[in-house]
Amino acid sequence: MPNDQRVPEPDASGGPVRALRADAQRNRARILEAAEAVFAAKGPSASTEEIAQKAGVGIGTVFRHFPTKESLLKAIMHAVAVRLAEETRALAAEGDPATAFFTFFTRTVEQAAEKKTVVDLLAQAGIPVTVAKPVLALREAVEVLVGTAQQAGAVRPDVRVPEVMALLIGVCQASLHTRWEPELRARTLAIVFSGLRPAAAAG
Amino acid sequence: MPNDQRVPEPDASGGPVRALRADAQRNRARILEAAEAVFAAKGPSASTEEIAQKAGVGIGTVFRHFPTKESLLKAIMHAVAVRLAEETRALAAEGDPATAFFTFFTRTVEQAAEKKTVVDLLAQAGIPVTVAKPVLALREAVEVLVGTAQQAGAVRPDVRVPEVMALLIGVCQASLHTRWEPELRARTLAIVFSGLRPAAAAG
DNA sequence: CTACAATCGGAGTCTCCACTTCGGTTACAG
């Protein structure tokens, strides 16, 4: 049992029920950091022991903070989703909407090429059933990005968000599986972008 | 030891060293059939026991015929690659080269949507290091298909085979991960195809 | 400083799965 039950509503409002001891906070942060790196490199199948070792703690400590490997993974995915959603919103807010969209697409693929967590996250975002808040936020940010790019005439008006997500997931996964050289990535993206742009600007 | 060592060159020339007993042949065929189905449905991580059960034999029998799970998987992948390569060649031989290419692309994605083995195979085919004969044959068939489609003016001349493979793998993997409705698949393919076609025909 | 409760850590448990072993069974030659 990670937290005792002396206080009601274990973690509803946002913070820990009772401030963690200083060393516990430190360890929790180390674990999260290590897990993010390991999951990014090896995917969800990475062993908990490897994470514990990289964090410099015992395996028992990991399971004290996160009762399940899956709960740890979920925490990481949550963080990644929040960061991606923020980046996306920032991109939508600044400058030319036309380039914002294509920059987003390119950047995401670049990130995915080295972080399996990003790919897995996008795969979740592609499934309409998902309810997790940060994933939804990411989807909404993408919707805005696509919408404004369409209004600016940079993306065909008949393209819908699901197709964009599908293409994004596809290119990300392909770039992860086959270790792409940067040039192949650029050439492939060029083809996809050409398909997304209105016919007049497709050449 | 699957075969005794009385005869030289265990399996160099192509057939079994000594004809298998009738029941052994029957079981071998059942195992291959079951493995193809199970691997297609659950991917390479499916357990050997499940395959044995589906084939109606004991697990020992599976390991007699295929000393390793990986060797069984390799046999299946080999078969899938041969079939795909044949289909591709047949498509290249018949009719209009323009539609042949796009038909190939569409069909492959449709297959991949329900068979994980196809996706894994394509991922292998996308890595230039691969040396396995049937995979190479598949790649060559695709090269022919792309080349003739380009000569017919149906595909941009500056597109290269690696990009096509990358796109194919990407769309296949995306369609496997997110369970696509047929319409989403069609719309996504339309975007990719539009990017592959010359600008004049892109609209 | 001291007491004690929170925390640590790693040995131990449990489950799953690839692979092996070997006594029982069966196809097939003679």
Place this chain on the structure above:
DNA sequence: CTGTAACCGAAGTGGAGACTCCGATTGTAG
């Protein structure tokens, strides 16, 4: 029909990994 080599199959082995337990340790309130 009969002997036997080939074959079958299920219990057994070993290892990996998720998760637990509990004595040792340590932060911190008073």
